[in-house]
Amino acid sequence: MITRAQLAEAGMTRWSVAHRIDSERWQLLSPTVVATTTGELSDDQRIWHAVLHAGYGAMAGGLTAATLAGLKNWHRDVATIFVPYERGRPSPLPGVRFVRVRRSLRAVGSPPRCRIEAAVLLFAAVDRSERTAQGVLAAAVQQQLTSPEGLLEWLDRLTPLRRAATLRRAIEDIEGGAQSLAEMDVKRMCRAFGLADPTRQVKRRDADGRIRFTDCEWRLQDGRTLVLEVDGGFHMEAEHWEDDLARQRALAGTDRIIVRCTSRELRDEPEKIARDLMALGVPAAAA
Structure with missing residues (x-):
């Protein structure tokens, strides 16, 4: 990805650039940006195209920058590009959202992105x-x-x-x-209904000797442990659902009660879950 201005600085005339584009060795992506490759652009090339199109000081922002930094499962098809406010809004590009920002942000990485x-x-x-x-x-x-x-x-x-x-x-x-968001919802539920905070992400060894981590645990007065496992949306897929059932069996024991709820219930019906937990013996929060 390169701009016409950068090509001129490198000593290429507009006629030599036009010849390469006309002969389909290069492709013109926008009035100011040229790709020295042919074929479909990669994700990084698309972001470079948008950044070069926007001009000096532009960088990937929002979830586009977060994905470039390694964040998984938060990809968006429309790329977000931050543009210094004083430069004005660039002409539109398909699949790109230009956001003018007044904040002073320093770009890192390649393609350039905010932290x-x-x-x-x-x-x-x-x-x-x-x-x-x-x-x-x-x-x-x-x-x-x-x-x-x-x-x-x-x-x-x-x-x-x-x-x-x-x-x-x-x-x-x-x-x-x-x-995780589910753990935060559990914490809010406990605050709202006066339940003791659970111990989170407890390391357990299952019946097969493998190390597992439980979502939330409470120690009950009778000495047993109550385990709450929170299922997100992906848990509803058949493969994950069966895996979770097998995991629950492997973690079960005479001294351990395992109950489950969905993240949707935690969000929309926390009072029902709190009531069920209290009925099972989850202690109240200390005064």
């Missing part, structure tokens, strides 16, 4: 869903791309930021050990 902390926080500030906003912060920490401390530092750097108070509470929950 993972700025990427997820700026996305979380404007997305319509607060749950999606909190989920992307949890995912970035869970996938070890950043830390709660790093997010809090950038939250202060990006002040003023929409939803800052909500995002700060979410980051503090993550810092307290809730590294």
Whole structure:
């Protein structure tokens, strides 16, 4: 990917560029950007095209930048490109959303992108869903791309930021050990209904000797342990569902009660889950 201006600086005339395009050795992607390859563009090439098209100071932002930084399962088909506000809005490109930003952000990587902390926080500030906003912060920490401390530092750097108070509470929950949206929902449910906080991500050895991690555990008064496993949407697929059933059997024991709920129930009907947990003996929170 290269601009016409860069080609001119390298000593190529417009006629030599036009000849390569006409002979289909190169392809003209937009009035200012040329690809010195033919065929379909890769994801990185598409982002380079958009960045070069937007001009000096442009970089990938939002979930596009987060995906480039290694964030998995948050890909979006439309690329987000941050453009310095003073440059104005570039002419449209298919599959690209140009966002003018007043903030001073330094690009990293290739293709150029903003840092993972700025990427997820700026996305979380404007997305319509607060749950999606909190989920992307949890995912970035869970996938070890950043830390709660790093997010809090950038939250202060990006002040003023929409939803800052909500995002700060979410980051503090993550810092307290809730590294997924479901774990954060469990923590909120416990606060709302006066239940003791569970122990999360407990390391267990199953009946086959393999190491497993349970979502949430409570120690009951009779000495037994109650385990709550939270199923996300992907758990509903037949293959994952059967895997989870086998995992539950392997973890079960005479001293361990295993119950399950869905992330949808935690979100929409937390009172029902709290009531069932209390009936099973989950202790109340300490005064």
